[in-house]
Amino acid sequence: MDQNTKQSNIRIGIIGGGVGGATIALQLSKQGANVVLFEKETSLVNGPPMCHLHAGGNLYREISDQQCIELLKQSISTVRLYRDAIDYRPTIVSVPIHDQGHPNDVITRLKKLQTEYAKLINTDPENQVLGPASQYFTLFERQEIEILAQLPTPNQPETPEQWMIAFAKNVDLTQLKFPLILVQEYGISVFRLAAITSLALEKSKNCQLLTNTKVTSVTQDSAKNKWVIEAEREGKKQPFEVDYLINACGFQTGTIDDMVGLLPKRMVEFKAAYISHWSSHQNNWPEIIFYGARGTKHGMTQLTPYPNGYFQIHAMTPEVTLFKDGIVSSKSGSAQPQLPTKYLTKINSQWDPQIINNRTIKAIGKVAGFIPNFGDASVGGPPMFGAQQIPGVDPTLRVADVSFQQNKYARCEIVKASSALPAAHTIINNLIEQGLLPSNTAFNSVVSISNHLTELEISERAENLALERNFPQALAGRICPN
Template sequence: MLKKETKIAIVGGGVAGSSIALYLGQLGLNVTLFEKESSLVSGPPFCHLHAGGNLYREISDEQCVKLLKQSIDFLRFYPFIVDYRPTVIVLPTSDSGTPDALLPRLELLKGEYEALITANQNNEVLGESADYYTLYSKEQIEVLKQQPVVSKPQTCDEWMIPVAKNIDLDKVQFPLIMVQEYGLNLFRLAAGASLALEQIDNVTLRTKTIVSNIQEECNADGWRITYIKDDETYYESFDYLINAAGFRSGKIDDLLGVPCKRMVEFKAAYVSQWKSCSDTLWPEIIFHGERGTPRGMGQFTPYPGGYFQLHGMTKEITLYEDGLVSNTALSCQPQLGQNFIEKIEKSWSQEETDQRTKSAIKHLSQFIPAFSQAQVGSKPLFGAQQIPGDDPTLRVAEVSFPAARYARCEIVKVSSVIDMIDTVIEQFIELGFLDRSVQGKRDVEYLTGLTEADITRYAEVLCKERDYPISLGNRNVSSKH
């Protein structure tokens, strides 16, 4: 089936690096995963299963369809990280677009989802295709506004009740649109991936480790990696190198001298707590808007315990001046300003945390007036995201092979990781590392054997270690699994 001595080095233990380590490890390959931080999956925040890309009006239908397929694959691979609640798409009255303009794409996605289910019944993970999206007129919302909140909502109408009761109906266009795009939990993915990898004997985890140099072996059939751990320098040889270093991917490219073109964007989401809503289960709500203006998109993402993760696509909230940078002819690594590096590697000031979180609360309160009572919940969720090429609106990217025995993984959305794995597996088959019989196999027994209690317990530990409320590691009680 494979060459037992084949050794694979993966640099970076984020979603891409951890996922491919899991997959290759369960196939029996000898894998070493290098991670700079003390735990896995500690990069830029993610919270949303983009099963159709309905957050992004500006991207192509082709990208949306691909995001739908990738999201289904990702949900099937990591079911324990999904928060099964819908998303409500709202267009403010101040927005230049209309809800009707979104309908052709929604119909396209509904048809694509139906086709995926027809091809494989196991793809029916977003509910029935007929329910992929639901429209709500103002009259329907007025009726729901009179209904009592349901403690464990199951139907679209039950999920919509808190929205109907709290949203300013004079500031939004109708119909409102509910889509089956669910939530994703970063801490639960980190917990599950870590627990699974610890069980695989042929996977070595090297956390708190810095890769300082990489050189091609003299016979050009592998790589010699120099790394530093506990102030000691070590050397090790590998047959294949996978660059999953996230926004630091360019540093690896520079060591290898390969061609590149990429951008890096600093990202932050803000954590608030609305104590009076601690027992209410909400859908996610997206208020569309023009990026970079005071009317930029608002994202209202619920967690248990009245915590809400907030995005506001304005320069006072999520977007930063000089927060998007490109590489130069001299280096593959785009250079973020020192103020961003300090946030990533050290800490946020309390002043900036308070200022930007309160700005985010104010931004969402223009549509949900009672949310003005919310308070700062913790430091922000943050990190830097690599974007291959020169298109900042790109949302679908996976992997490239700029040199022999070298894969550069640059996912933009976490759901792209399964396509990334499939492409790497195809190359490993061609190199003779694996037999073709493994192609297309998706189940990882080390993941399916994890218990809900163990995942939740470890996710809460990671929240504490990273100074976040433990609620951020939990699912809402209405989740299916």
Template sequence: MNNTAVHPNTHNNGKVAVIGAGVAGATIAMRLAELGVQVSLFEQGVSLVNGPPMCHLHAGGNLYREISDQQCLNLLEQSINTVRLYQHCVNVRPTVIAVPSQDAGKPEELFPRLNLLQQRYHQLVAEDVRNQVLGHPDNYFCSYQYQDLKRLAERPLPSVPSSNDDWMVPFAKQAKLEQLKYPVILVQEYGLSSLRIAATAALTLQQLPNCQVHTQTKVQALSQASHGWSLSYQNQGASTCTESFDFVVNASGFRSGHVDNMAQFKRQRIVEFKAAYLTWWQTPAIWPEVIFHGERGTPQGMAQLTPYCNGLFQLHGMTKHITLFKGGLVNSSNDDAQPALPTPLLSKIEQQWPELELQQRTHAAIEHLAQFIGPFASAKLAAKPLYGAQQIPGEDSSLRAAAVSFEGEHYARAEIVKASSALSSANVILERLIHLGLAKDTRQDLERDFKVAQKLTEHAVISHAIKLAKQRDYPSALALPYHAGYNHPAQVS
């Protein structure tokens, strides 16, 4: 039997447990600890910010035709704040959105939303010039007709893209232009590095003495008590420890239902397993991200090409043979707040992928992109996939701009779907803590509130991200910034 040590709350300020150190939990811990709150962060894994594929900032949500304009506006504002916080974590390149001829959609249907987003971006920059993180608002998006692209195809490849036209040259040269509807749209939705976010969180939290980070730690029990909550946890090979907390944040991602079950709370949610595939493609071009719209779940599902350094490309294909999986979208029940993924998918998360399936799905992803970019057929498998499961609160599987829900006064769930929403969820939880008297309202502005995070150098963040890439058995190219003219003294193979 394990010995149990009990540690009461002896702090004058609030004492908060954050369960789960994905991008939501890590960001919440940073937000609270930077303002002096006593935080304990619990994570089953060996490091912070693991989880489903994260590669896109979603500064406007233009990848998703099916979501509401309000969700897109929320994602725009959330993304701007994310860039201001995680200043070394963005891959600065635009996204090209193309509608294939076979697709039922019309490119011009995107313009009302793009105009709305551009107008809002103008307003945000007028309110605070520090919000200008996506380039000048006048340049938020532009469009290209067939003849525009044919003309750009005659240009040489730019060594360092410095304009929208420069970014479009590789696409114009190698995409199958005759298979597309027009116009093709370029929008300033950038890339987002999960490894550099993980590095930023780790380097920040290790400098904050009021945040205790418990990795390789499993929360075993959670119960309400007169003081707030009693939480029991166990490190690898250690005895069980029980602590008292004033407030609990459930930031456990797709495993959030397990924590709800411990706390005896019911919650309707969806969990979806997804994967993206890493490939090498020998090309001299510096590519933008490219989205070919398509109907989800069909053989013509959306295709997504995400570039990194050194010829590394990440691929999504919204078909059942690539990114989507049989049984990969599951719901909670009246008796269980945790949706049950099939055992084969859980084994991918907790153990490893079968080699044959890895090869088959990566090859299918390459073929899916090659139908639009012919030379991409020569791409090769680079590494294991980026994979994991994400939660979507409620019953709407198209929800993307989610944040927080509460049970009573002292329990919050961080229910983000996209990484861009992490800081918003942290701010909502901070408001509750201030209301309860568990945190002092010393807020000034984002940069001054995150003093430790803002002092991190780009070199320190990248160096730590490269270490994480190697620890997780990914190419270090995945950790490096992807922007024109960047040079870092690190091996990127």
């Protein structure tokens, strides 16, 4: 806790220990609030596949420029907050020949983002976390790529040109429109993020962290003006009284709304990404985006590199990342959208090994359509999967943080991990406005959570989490700047 922060007597309950709930718990603890965090799983930050920072919304051509600008701002704060969970490697953005779009459309938006990024750096030099604004993106014509393909592949690329070499040597240039774009758009490691939040909360004097704990009911005690949370842990039920309740249950947010008696409209989407292993290629690849129309056989393909030849694959097609009936809306009488049982089974237990194998092979095939040699890759582990919440009725919404529908009740509605810190700040402002937290003008400053953690602590916990969740240990690694 900051030395200038006053201790508060308020007790805040947070249900859900995903990136939203964990980040909010850390920020509230820092403000001196007494926090109890409930998480039904054995560790924090489980959920839908997370690997991309989404700075500038470069994956989403369909969203507005304003959403992209908000994602840029939020992602910069996320890098500053979780600097030791970031994969510092750029992203190649490409438009396939079969796609109706053109690189110039992407470039027009990137120029707007570049201008916004420069403004943010001028406002606060600490915002320069994606490299200099002048180098936010680099364009490559076909002739330049052909020249780069003749150069040796560096073990540790540093310049934009060096980052393009492995791609240039392997991609089928006839499949792409030019120019290609290299953006300073980084990755984020879910296992390192889980490690950092867990370690920091375990060391916090103001947070009671309760994993393996399932909330079974939420009621209001009007006489005491308190929320009563009943939770089951180790087969025993226990009541907890809190002054303020935060619902951060991700795709299950509606279940708590039902307990509270609220019926907001919302959507839930089940998605999966697949782990492949390309043993002949190691640690010198950027992330790669091949644009495409979502839901078609040419849906966007995303290739995310990890150490030791592991790659995560998204492909926005019904045969890979998307699922039939995988997006559902809430209906009358309940705030919780009901996913088909087959998807809930996947979330709560295990996948059929044959389905894992089939879908991973199809994912590999999608990438091999652009990078032929990638056809040599094999299944590298279980899929990364989960359900994503989308508040409201717009399935393209990517920027959301918090809603307040009842007194002393906040609903964390983040869609992307980068919205977690803004959600925390919105809730802190609400608490200050209600007089429940002392005013502290410094709370908007962004300080790295891992300042008091060692690299050894983080890496060991991250590797253990990867193994506990049955993933290759390499997925807990990351690419760091020299």
